[in-house]
Amino acid sequence: MILFILRRLLLAIPIMIGVAIVCFSLVHLAPGDPLVSVLPPDASADLQKQLRTLYGFDRSLPEQFFGWISRAVTGDLGTSIASSRSVTTEVMKAVKNTLILAAFATLIGFFFGSLFGFVAGYFRDTLVDKAASFISVMGVSVPHYWLGMVLVIIFSAQLGWLPATGMGAGGSAAWEWDWAHMKHLMLPAITMSVIPMGIISRTVRALVADILAQEFVVGLRAKGLRDFDVFRHVVKNVAPTALAVMGLQLGYLLGGSILIETVFAWPGTGFLLNSAIFQRDLPLLQGTILVLAIFFVLLNVLVDILQTTLDPRITRG
Amino acid sequence: MSPASSATSAVTIENLRVTFAGGAAPVRAVNNVSLRVTRGETVALIGESGSGKSVTLRSLLRLHPAKKTQMSGQIEVGGRDVMAMNASELAAFRGRVASMIFQEPLLALDPVYSVGDQIIESIQRHMKVSRSEAHARALKLFEQVRIPSPERRLAAYPHEMSGGMRQRVMIALALACEPELLLADEPTTALDATVQIQILLLLRELQSRLGLSIIFVTHDIGAAVEVADRIAVMYAGEIVEEADVRTLMRAPRHPYTQALLQSRAHGSLAKGTRLATIGGAPPDLANLPPGCAFAPRCVHVEPACREGSIAIAALGPTHQARCRRTHEIVWQHTAAAKA
Known part of the structure; x- marks a missing residue:
């Protein structure tokens, strides 16, 4: 088992190198001068050149890439142009915040998604199924920034139950496990959870329907198992795939939450990316993307390991 | 009647x-x-x-x-x-x-449970015995239907066995509760x-x-x-x-x-x-x-x-x-x- 995990991790290394190349190239392909945000409009050509040399933008792209990647493996992602702070520190702070938000959203989404999925799969083509399917299709198709604003209008503006923006009292940017932070987490997490909820519910419904149609379910009933015992078998059959989908959803939410984090002013990676893009802060931008991509790859490895452990039919090759 | x-x-x-x-x-x-x-x-x-x-x-x-x-x-x-x-x-x-033997045991057995677990589940469903007693009974059943190295086979999953062995498992499962x-x-x-x-x-x-x-x-x-x-x-x-x-x-x-x-x-x-x-x-x-x-x-x-x-x-x-x-x-x- 340990050997298998090590093998998967080793296999992830070439993927990460590829990811680094792609994200570096993409950032440099994008138009716009990275120095425009720090340079005064009337800066002299001399000052421009000086700054360019300082940040290394005067060198060729391969040179810049190798410089960046060799420092990145030691944990140094460079310095943000806009804030002059270490990119690594900035990104890690933001990743932690996003991870908390995404994990909560995935948990909520997974819970309700599986609930709706099992109910819909078990009571196929009944009113319950239609209702559960309607909710999950809504979850996938409603624009979440819109849903976020609607929730803010209802629960913050009208009812005044929950705070509308931020992560903690007084613009706290460091997560703490207290009630104030939880209250701030509630609305963005719920808003974000509708995406995985919809997808997981559709997946689970299809899996349950597929499994219930299989001969072994008849076999289980022929053994004298009661409905609840049969349900346990169905759950164990659904679990590997459902958990894999959940893991991938968590990965998507890690990077794909720019809109929600902006609506709720959540100081996570989406928020960070947003400002990095607008300020042409190339070191911050490529650093954030790289870290997110690494998280995504690691999450995939984790899902792989989990699925292999749960489903005996997948061999540990 | x-x-x-x-x-x-x-x-x-x-x-x-x-x-x-x-x-x-x-x-x-x-x-x-x-x-x-x-x-x-x-x-x-x-x-x-x-x-x-x-x-x-x-x-x-x-x-x-x-x-x-x-x-x-x-x-x-x-x-x-x-x-x-x-x-x-x-x-x-x-x-x-009354119990049943199915035509295609690969389809009739749950793929994600070991065959031993499936037999033990059946025994414990109908007979008031402990898990270790059920395990011993499953082992005896495997010997009865002549599955070689029965102890090892109990831990196997259906897809790991040959068609003939799977059908023997199916028969053992059907006979589990007499x-x-x-x-x-x-x-x-x-x-x-x-x-x-x-x-x-x-x-x-x-x-x-x-x-x-x-x-x-x-x-x-x-x-x-x-x-x-x-x-x-x-x-x-x-x-x-x-x-x-x-x-x-x-x-x-x-x-x-x-x-x-x-x-x-x-x-x-x-x-x-x-x-x-x-x-x-x-x-x-x-x-x-x-x-x-x-x-x-x-x-x-x-x-x-x-x-x-x-x-x-x-x-x-x-x-x-x-x-x-x-x-x-x-x-x-x-x-x-x-x-």
Whole structure:
């Protein structure tokens, strides 16, 4: 088992190198001068050149890439142009915040998604199924920034139950496990959870329907198992795939939450990316993307390991 | 049906009808089947695909989806009225009094549980024993069905075993709670020829050792002859002929049975000889013709066959057939007579 995990991790290394190349190239392909945000409009050509040399933008792209990647493996992602702070520190702070938000959203989404999925799969083509399917299709198709604003209008503006923006009292940017932070987490997490909820519910419904149609379910009933015992078998059959989908959803939410984090002013990676893009802060931008991509790859490895452990039919090759 | 008769018979089916609704037209899969199996007896149900033999078998455990199935008639197993059971009585009955061997064990076993766990689950469901006792019993069952290195095999998953081993597991699972009645739904169809013989011999041995009653569904007459005491031939949801094996093989009286026996490949068949087949196709069960269902394909058909239902006629103490012309039809197939 340990050997298998090590093998998967080793296999992830070439993927990460590829990811680094792609994200570096993409950032440099994008138009716009990275120095425009720090340079005064009337800066002299001399000052421009000086700054360019300082940040290394005067060198060729391969040179810049190798410089960046060799420092990145030691944990140094460079310095943000806009804030002059270490990119690594900035990104890690933001990743932690996003991870908390995404994990909560995935948990909520997974819970309700599986609930709706099992109910819909078990009571196929009944009113319950239609209702559960309607909710999950809504979850996938409603624009979440819109849903976020609607929730803010209802629960913050009208009812005044929950705070509308931020992560903690007084613009706290460091997560703490207290009630104030939880209250701030509630609305963005719920808003974000509708995406995985919809997808997981559709997946689970299809899996349950597929499994219930299989001969072994008849076999289980022929053994004298009661409905609840049969349900346990169905759950164990659904679990590997459902958990894999959940893991991938968590990965998507890690990077794909720019809109929600902006609506709720959540100081996570989406928020960070947003400002990095607008300020042409190339070191911050490529650093954030790289870290997110690494998280995504690691999450995939984790899902792989989990699925292999749960489903005996997948061999540990 | 009197209670006295059920004391000696393990299974009594009276006027069983099974209709599947849900499609465009209701499918009448089983039409008025009556069958008796005595204790320790093996009865084979043979017939083509779609003749209603598996449906009859599954009816004994009431395994058909309740919503889409209409069942009528009487089913008694070991004196218990199966049709009258509620959900929890049915669950306590299945696997304990009557259990089932499926055609394709790879599909009938849960792929994500080890075979040992599945047998232990069944034992613990019906018997009040600890997990270690159940494990010991599962091990004994594996030895009984002659699975080599049983301890190791208990931990295996269905996909890790060969077809023959899987079917042995299926048999062990079916025998786990010492049932009175074993229902075998084409247990050898998915296996290759040499393994088929092994499984048939194993079934016969277990049957005589444990005093089981077996209903054995197959379309392989050879397999039926190998294990059964009595054979019932089904066509279009009806039993068309029923007799002990010897009588049925030597003197079949229903034209369908005769055609079936003629269509077997024999060792004595000379090279270049055409194998006899039954012309036409089985009738549409959603749209059965009046009269004898076999009439459209029958070589002995006369106009009266197509009108009104035909009662089953006794031809001897253990022999009955559902045909108007049984007394005129003579069996003259020399190859089959040798069998």
